[in-house]
Amino acid sequence: MTIRLLLGDDEVLVRGALAALLSLEPDLSVVAEASSGTEAAALAPAVRPDLAVLDLEMPPGDGLAAAAEIRARLGVPVVLVTRHARPAILRRALAAGVRGFVPKTTPAVRLAAIIREVHGGRRYVDPDIAAAALNERPCPLTARELEVLRATRHGAPVSEIARAVHLAPGTVRNYLSGAMAKLQAPTRHAAARTAWEQGWI
Amino acid sequence: MTIRLLLGDDEVLVRGALAALLSLEPDLSVVAEASSGTEAAALAPAVRPDLAVLDLEMPPGDGLAAAAEIRARLGVPVVLVTRHARPAILRRALAAGVRGFVPKTTPAVRLAAIIREVHGGRRYVDPDIAAAALNERPCPLTARELEVLRATRHGAPVSEIARAVHLAPGTVRNYLSGAMAKLQAPTRHAAARTAWEQGWI
DNA sequence: GAGCCGTGCTGACATTTGTCATCAGTACCC
DNA sequence: GGGTACTGATGACAAATGTCAGCACGGCTC
Numbered sequence: 001m002t003i004r005l006l007l008g009d010d011e012v013l014v015r016g017a018l019a020a021l022l023s024l025e026p027d028l029s030v031v032a033e034a035s036s037g038t039e040a041a042a043l044a045p046a047v048r049p050d051l052a053v054l055d056l057e058m059p060p061g062d063g064l065a066a067a068a069e070i071r072a073r074l075g076v077p078v079v080l081v082t083r084h085a086r087p088a089i090l091r092r093a094l095a096a097g098v099r100g101f102v103p104k105t106t107p108a109v110r111l112a113a114i115i116r117e118v119h120g121g122r123r124y125v126d127p128d129i130a131a132a133a134l135n136e137r138p139c140p141l142t143a144r145e146l147e148v149l150r151a152t153r154h155g156a157p158v159s160e161i162a163r164a165v166h167l168a169p170g171t172v173r174n175y176l177s178g179a180m181a182k183l184q185a186p187t188r189h190a191a192a193r194t195a196w197e198q199g200w201i
Numbered sequence: 202m203t204i205r206l207l208l209g210d211d212e213v214l215v216r217g218a219l220a221a222l223l224s225l226e227p228d229l230s231v232v233a234e235a236s237s238g239t240e241a242a243a244l245a246p247a248v249r250p251d252l253a254v255l256d257l258e259m260p261p262g263d264g265l266a267a268a269a270e271i272r273a274r275l276g277v278p279v280v281l282v283t284r285h286a287r288p289a290i291l292r293r294a295l296a297a298g299v300r301g302f303v304p305k306t307t308p309a310v311r312l313a314a315i316i317r318e319v320h321g322g323r324r325y326v327d328p329d330i331a332a333a334a335l336n337e338r339p340c341p342l343t344a345r346e347l348e349v350l351r352a353t354r355h356g357a358p359v360s361e362i363a364r365a366v367h368l369a370p371g372t373v374r375n376y377l378s379g380a381m382a383k384l385q386a387p388t389r390h391a392a393a394r395t396a397w398e399q400g401w402i
Numbered sequence: 403g404a405g406c407c408g409t410g411c412t413g414a415c416a417t418t419t420g421t422c423a424t425c426a427g428t429a430c431c432c
Numbered sequence: 433g434g435g436t437a438c439t440g441a442t443g444a445c446a447a448a449t450g451t452c453a454g455c456a457c458g459g460c461t462c
Binding site for chain 2: 451452
């Protein structure tokens with residue numbers, strides 16, 4: 001009895017290659033492919049796969065929302081594949097009900113085994129990321145600080161950030177100042193960069 | 202007679218998947234794999250592949266330098282695979298002697314055919330990118346402006362940029378001002394972002 | 403040779419940004 | 433009830449940044 005897979009990745013070439021890789025296994029078959037999170041979520045109810053393998057980075061929006069929806073609405077277990085495997089992201093993924101968390105540094109030959117594990121009801125989490133997640137410094141930023149930093153990422157001036165977040169410019173500067181102090185960054189752009197690298201935004 | 206391939210990609214999972222994809226073809230065989238540009242360049246002389254398939258984004262450094270070296274030293278044709286397929290990057294790739302330019306939006310089934318084309322002595326360039334390259338606006342920035350923008354990308358303050366580029370802070374501000382005007386960006390960070398998205402830095 | 407452009411610098415100026423103190427309301431915990 | 437933390441704001445101040453003009457040099461072209 002074969003495990004029927006839904007495969008989601010925005011890079012067609014990578015998706016096709018992953019499909020080829022998984023098709024080498026006699027007990028796995030890719031029954032649907034999606035280029036975005038929304039497409040994956042839309043396809044899942046019709047296809048009813050046994051398991052979904054989704055890339056985390058699928059603009060527009062992230063694969064995480066799709067993963068959460070697919071799991072919640074259909075009870076289909078989801079394995080997330082990601083390029084930027086940060087502890088904070090793992091945390092969010094687990095909170096969303098993801099059953100497998102696989103960074104792209106994982107050897108290709110192990111993917112099939114991981115899929116079988118997860119399909120068998122177990123979880124799989126990359127051991128390195130898990131270890132890092134256990135002794136990471138927790139995110140020191142507040143919700144508003146994160147929101148303001150998010151709006152900072154595209155290089156916009158403070159006035160524009162203030163409009164985007166519906167705050168007074170002075171308040172925005174205060175939050176930015178706090179975030180910069182906590183992150184020991186010389187400018188808000190450096191702070192936004194660090195926060196992003198940590199997976200906090 | 203099979204075509205012997207050197208495969209370079211920093212993401213092990215993707216590299217393995219691509220290897221699986223290409224191994225499905227009877228006339229292709231992956232004889233070596235590399236995780237970085239330098240590793241690929243180091244492996245090539247010993248392995249002497251018929252063709253190299255390299256990812257453009259392979260930190261540290263880009264795959265472009267490795268591609269140029271492999272082609273120049275061994276005469277091995279190179280197919281570049283890339284996520285950010287910008288006209289400016291295509292231009293640089295062609296200048297480096299790359300024979301094939303494949304964005305990751307290419308259907309996986311066509312990769313083998315492209316490899317055979319290039320191995321047969323022809324070139325392959327993604328038609329969309331090529332078309333875009335023909336009527337793109339040329340980069341309006343000068344060499345120094347580009348250099349200063351490059352140093353801007355990590356969110357460093359002007360003083361630091363000045364040290365990195367060996368210029369007076371005032372001069373740096375002038376170049377940045379010029380670049381921002383040409384790119385119609387409100388801040389230097391926005392300008393650096395645009396320049397990067399265009400493939401200019 | 404004159405004109406243009408890129409490079410590199412300075413100084414002056416306005417604006418933006420970062421820092422800090424302060425205030426007020428809300429929520430939460432001890 | 434008091435302490436603490438987050439939110440949201442204002443005002444004042446210093447530093448960084450952006451803008452502009454001007455000057456000098458070298459290379460290039462017409």
